[in-house]
Amino acid sequence: MIETKDIYKSFGDNEVLKGITADFKPGKNNLIIGGSGSGKTTLLKCIVGLHAPTKGDVIFDGENFTDMDFEQRVPIRKQIGMLFQNSALFDSMTVEENIIFPLNLFTTMSKSEKLDRANFCLDRVNLEGKNKLYPSELSGGMKKRVGIARAISMEPKYLFVDEPNSGLDPQTSIVIDELIAELTLEYKITTVMVTHDMNSVMGIGDHIIFLHKGQKWWEGSNKEIAHTDNKELNDFVFASKFMQAAKEKL
Amino acid sequence: MFTSFGRYILLLRLSFRKPEKFSVYWGEVMREMVSIGIGSLGIISIISVFIGAATTIQIAFQLASPLIPRSIAGSIGRDTTILEFSPTISSLVLAGRVGSSIASQIGTMRVTEQIDALEIMGVNAPGYLIAPKIIGGVTMVPLLVIVSIFLGIGGGYLACFTSSDVSTSDYIAGLRDGFDPLTVQVALVKSVVFGFIITSICAYQGFYTTGGALEVGQSATRGVVYSCVMILFADLVITRLML
Numbered sequence A: 001m002i003e004t005k006d007i008y009k010s011f012g013d014n015e016v017l018k019g020i021t022a023d024f025k026p027g028k029n030n031l032i033i034g035g036s037g038s039g040k041t042t043l044l045k046c047i048v049g050l051h052a053p054t055k056g057d058v059i060f061d062g063e064n065f066t067d068m069d070f071e072q073r074v075p076i077r078k079q080i081g082m083l084f085q086n087s088a089l090f091d092s093m094t095v096e097e098n099i100i101f102p103l104n105l106f107t108t109m110s111k112s113e114k115l116d117r118a119n120f121c122l123d124r125v126n127l128e129g130k131n132k133l134y135p136s137e138l139s140g141g142m143k144k145r146v147g148i149a150r151a152i153s154m155e156p157k158y159l160f161v162d163e164p165n166s167g168l169d170p171q172t173s174i175v176i177d178e179l180i181a182e183l184t185l186e187y188k189i190t191t192v193m194v195t196h197d198m199n200s201v202m203g204i205g206d207h208i209i210f211l212h213k214g215q216k217w218w219e220g221s222n223k224e225i226a227h228t229d230n231k232e233l234n235d236f237v238f239a240s241k242f243m244q245a246a247k248e249k250l
Numbered sequence B: 001m002f003t004s005f006g007r008y009i010l011l012l013r014l015s016f017r018k019p020e021k022f023s024v025y026w027g028e029v030m031r032e033m034v035s036i037g038i039g040s041l042g043i044i045s046i047i048s049v050f051i052g053a054a055t056t057i058q059i060a061f062q063l064a065s066p067l068i069p070r071s072i073a074g075s076i077g078r079d080t081t082i083l084e085f086s087p088t089i090s091s092l093v094l095a096g097r098v099g100s101s102i103a104s105q106i107g108t109m110r111v112t113e114q115i116d117a118l119e120i121m122g123v124n125a126p127g128y129l130i131a132p133k134i135i136g137g138v139t140m141v142p143l144l145v146i147v148s149i150f151l152g153i154g155g156g157y158l159a160c161f162t163s164s165d166v167s168t169s170d171y172i173a174g175l176r177d178g179f180d181p182l183t184v185q186v187a188l189v190k191s192v193v194f195g196f197i198i199t200s201i202c203a204y205q206g207f208y209t210t211g212g213a214l215e216v217g218q219s220a221t222r223g224v225v226y227s228c229v230m231i232l233f234a235d236l237v238i239t240r241l242m243l
Helices: A042-048 A070-077 A095-106 A113-123 A140-152 A170-187 A198-204 A233-238 A242-250 B001-014 B022-062 B072-111 B115-123 B125-130 B133-163 B168-176 B182-208 B212-240
Strands: A002-011 A013-026 A029-034 A055-060 A079-081 A157-163 A190-194 A207-212 A215-220
Touching: A002 A042, A013 A042, A013 A215, A029 A042, A029 A113, A029 A170, A029 A198, A042 A157, A042 A190, A070 B115, A079 A140, A079 B115, A095 A113, A095 A140, A095 B115, A113 A140, A140 A170, A157 A170, A170 A190, A170 A198, A207 A233, A215 A233, A233 A242, B001 B125, B001 B182, B022 B072, B022 B125, B022 B133, B072 B115, B072 B133, B072 B168, B072 B182, B115 B125, B125 B133, B125 B182, B133 B168, B133 B182, B182 B212
Parallel strands: A029 A190, A029 A207, A079 A157, A157 A190
Antiparallel strands: A002 A013, A002 A055, A207 A215
16 A cells, blocks of 8 residues: 655745645555646655655555665565656657566566567557557557556556646547556556546546645545535536536536 | 756766666667767768868968978877867867757656656666766767877878878878877877766756756757866866876
């Protein structure tokens, strides 16, 4: 299980996170939601170690990740897959090379085993046969799917996803959400996703943490979110007329 | 300035940490050596020939006196090419060609989160991205400088061949006269140091890029400018220490 304990993070005088304590449920889709500037991505980056918290701890299965140095973090990092907001594919490598890259560095697999694994991952995200394409030749949705394929290539225990639907049309967004949910269920991955897409929240949000002004404001499931009396959360979730109309029908 | 210098030293220390897998890093070193060495061969060849030729003509023009032997153009041209033009001018050109490419490549990887992706995987990003470039720089710049020396001297010969200022036999006699191997040692020491300066400073500028496309361009410009200044400073220090 992933836990954050009293996480604070400041950039200069700007305190972005103000004491976030949260548990992320194993084998579930854990969503971090909130408005722009609420600290969602900063929290995610603190959890994965891209930002060092000003104060507080991140715990992976009882081990304090924050206190570890680079070498000590490597065994945990090998269990982490991450999909970035802009996919962050290595643009000098083909799709296949992107997926094989972590296998080259951290496994003793033979060339054919690595190729089989890459093909399996590509099949899993419905991109079979796209091995030799470069990221510049892919659409936004395809890039996200390659990003997911790369993230699962090492069979991760934890999957971190930053704004998977940004820049995608609604249909593709749903495809990506469903793919993430399927993988979470199939491989019993603990998924932590940052999003402000309400379709994701309602569709796959097993466990939702709502951040407001750098603090944890609300926590619950997608079933509970529709009936909450938390004003800030209601203002955020039901901001659009469509969502207001949907709420009235619930 | 001291903060930047401290970060630069720390980044270099991280860059030379034990690699995760030697074979993958070796592949990157080879790729960088080809990119820096073969990729720069054309421009280095062109400038070396022209500078060698122009230098010889100017020396012949300035030392046109019955009291000075004509072969002096060959001797001065040789030493100037070996000591200054080939290592320093070539390195300044390489700072523009190789340095800007390194800074913009690493800077783009930073702003598009590719470096974050490496770190998430547990890869030592400075080691994977910077160390191969530095190794490529300190090995290939001296080789390019050696090529440049030969082509520069060849350019001087061509200038003599196509003009009547100095005969080719005088030029060759001058080349043979009073050659000191120390000049070649100085040139090689300079080129190793300059190769390190170009690759490490530009990689540092790229690695700590924040923002977007505009900032990537600014990092590349800063990398080239700082490299050029440091090359000229190191040139003075090495010349003072070794000659």
